[in-house]
Amino acid sequence: MNEQDIRYRDTLGHGNGGTVYKAYHVPSGKILAVKVILLDITLELQKQIMSELEILYKCDSSYIIGFYGAFFVENRISICTEFMDGGSLDVYRKIPEHVLGRIAVAVVKGLTYLWSLKILHRDVKPSNMLVNTRGQVKLCDFGVSTQLVNSIAKTYVGTNAYMAPERISGEQYGIHSDVWSLGISFMELALGRFPYPQIQKNQGSLMPLQLLQCIVDEDSPVLPVGEFSEPFVHFITQCMRKQPKERPAGPPEASVGAESPGLVTEGKPARHTVTPSHSHTVTPLRCEQQSFAGPGLPRPHLSSARDALPGSRCASLARMKPSPPPVWRH
Structure with missing residues (x-):
């Protein structure tokens, strides 16, 4: 090409x-x-x-x-x-929980596949989650090239607001750091705003390191009580534990750290359940197809046979008009 x-x-x-x-x-x-x-x-x-x-x-x-x-x-x-004709999830602002459940299944499967190849994503965030009108959700911009990741970091100064606390602090990182980024991304999509109110991402996700110190120093944010189903709250809480080893991770054979460039000659088949890879007691984090569909949530309208494809909830999302940008009040 x-x-x-x-x-x-x-x-x-x-x-x-x-x-x-x-x-x-x-x-x-x-x-x-x-x-x-x-x-x-x-x-x-x-x-x-x-x-x-x-x-x-x-x-x-x-x-x-x-x-x-x-x-x-x-x-x-x-x-x-x-090309994904629905664009990236960051343009949709707040997304209903029953739609997020479908999206979470796809994103977790995508991450688990990468981990099975010993590839860290390194940049999980809503703008790297793409949808199309066929109802598919796909991950993009993962860090398969260490040299490309490092070259971009040197060229474009700043720190990613979706980074896990250990990455912001300059510590060693691995799969658990991708899991934090997954959690904070889905919390943002559920709330329609970045979970840390003091961080305003008006100009993108890169910002001076000192502005992100609250992610290192403060307790993890929590979802508002009573607004979301118990499985979704559990999903977010598990992903956003401050200690990396307390977060769920991929299967043991997917273990990979920051020192690994993510280049391997072969990989094992992906597993589609995120489970702990350490001895700390954590409930396995399962992303089932009907996860997070709380009681009383309406089934999305199917306007045509094509909408009934697997992932059709996401097709409905891709046909939605993006919400207007919020008005920031001082």
Whole structure:
């Protein structure tokens, strides 16, 4: 794949790591999403990044965004992936709990698949969870390339607001840190705002480290009493325990730490239940298809046969108009 074959159409969004475009691939006729990232790196590092990205061709999961290829043009890398016409979850603001249940199933399955390949996501957040009108939910922008992750970190200064406390503190991290990011992401989607009121993410998720010190120092936020079902509250509480080893994690064979770049020659099949991988007593965190569907919640309207596909609750979400941005009052 090369730039001569790409026809850029619309700008889909600007992230802290680059700009994403909707594009047309002339030879295949496919519509793509192309993320373009400016990097001030050597030719040798460019080659290393391209080598590390090779593992993306081997990722085969319906919960992970499809990868078509990548290329460098001068100091820009373009990463070409599957286009998801519903966009990312961050634009929908507050999402009903019964819809979040379906989304959680897909996201946990996607993470578990990555962990089974010894790949940490490293950047779990609503803007990296994509939906389409077929009702599918897929993860994108996971940290398969250590060199790319490090190069972006050097180019775009700031700390990710969804990072676990141990990552903000500069400590060793692993699967448990992805789990924290999962919990804080779903709490935000449930509340329609970031769980720490003193942190306002108006300009993206990267911000000065000192503004995130509250995540390290304060107790974990909790959901309002009586507004959510017990299983959903349990899910969030387990994910957002301050001590990493008290959080659920993936199966033992998925164990991987920050020192592991996530590049392996083979991986075991993913398991779709998140269970503890340590001796601390924690109830296994199961994401069942009907999880979090509290009593009295209406079944989403099915307007056509296509809506009845697996994941159709998410199809309804993708057809919703995004909520207007909140008005911040001082």
